[in-house]
Amino acid sequence: MSSMTSPWLVIEGDNDGVFFSTRQLQRKPTLVTAKGWENVVGVVAKVIEENIAASVFGFIDRDYREHLGISIDERNIVLTDLRDLEVSMFESDGLHRILVELGSTHKLPSLPCGSVDVAEVRNAIYAIASKLGRLRYFSLRKNKKYSFKKLDFSKIIDAKTLQLNNEKLIAQLNSISDDAINLDFLESAFAAELPEKLLDARYLCSGHDISELLGLSLRRMWGSNNAKEVERDKIESKFRIGYSNEAFEKTQMLQALNRLLEG
Numbered sequence: 001m002s003s004m005t006s007p008w009l010v011i012e013g014d015n016d017g018v019f020f021s022t023r024q025l026q027r028k029p030t031l032v033t034a035k036g037w038e039n040v041v042g043v044v045a046k047v048i049e050e051n052i053a054a055s056v057f058g059f060i061d062r063d064y065r066e067h068l069g070i071s072i073d074e075r076n077i078v079l080t081d082l083r084d085l086e087v088s089m090f091e092s093d094g095l096h097r098i099l100v101e102l103g104s105t106h107k108l109p110s111l112p113c114g115s116v117d118v119a120e121v122r123n124a125i126y127a128i129a130s131k132l133g134r135l136r137y138f139s140l141r142k143n144k145k146y147s148f149k150k151l152d153f154s155k156i157i158d159a160k161t162l163q164l165n166n167e168k169l170i171a172q173l174n175s176i177s178d179d180a181i182n183l184d185f186l187e188s189a190f191a192a193e194l195p196e197k198l199l200d201a202r203y204l205c206s207g208h209d210i211s212e213l214l215g216l217s218l219r220r221m222w223g224s225n226n227a228k229e230v231e232r233d234k235i236e237s238k239f240r241i242g243y244s245n246e247a248f249e250k251t252q253m254l255q256a257l258n259r260l261l262e263g
Helices: 014-021 037-049 085-090 094-102 118-141 166-176 183-191 207-217 232-242 245-249 252-262
Strands: 008-011 030-033 056-060 077-079
Touching: 008 014, 008 037, 014 030, 014 232, 037 056, 037 077, 056 252, 077 252, 085 094, 085 207, 085 232, 094 118, 094 232, 118 183, 118 207, 166 183, 207 232, 245 252
Parallel strands: 008 030, 008 056, 056 077
Antiparallel strands: none
């Protein structure tokens, strides 16, 4: 990095690399995947510490760090506006496009004018994703190690109604996690007081949970797709395609990133 004059942008994962590779960024930085936000922060901090002349910047998901007392040096790092990039894409017009492409006209909720009631879909997804978000946040506060990445949503969510089955969630987490969970812990997580900002689903919900839930809903509740057609990776791919440059340009995160890149 230190031998190059063009800027570098360090990002968390491969999906971020795909996202940024098609975006119009100032000075066209070279993208580097660091495999996790801690590594992004570490690389940028090392550049500052060693006073390397290269322009190296980081982009990471907001997550729950500010509410868990985890502080980082943000001088050359940009945080997502919402909890993560996937939530920003879910909030965009890209959701409407995906619903029209993958949903069933006779199953999707509609407005009096006949178009898809995107707000109803979004709210229904947030209602369940918020429960999982509460559990994610509460478990981090209690230092519990639950393997949310390994959850099979088709086994804990009713595809017809999009309702969460608490008992099945507990059973699955116990089968894949280092720490055990019981109904008392789960109910405490759902009932626990949240920081004011996390009362907003856009900061509480994980974008990956949202993508899983949307894909599941398009199998039976709002669509008739097979599981492979609407698996999480494919849903997130469609969001990246459907998320316009115009929408991204209006975000604070892109404006902050371009200010850094411009120097």
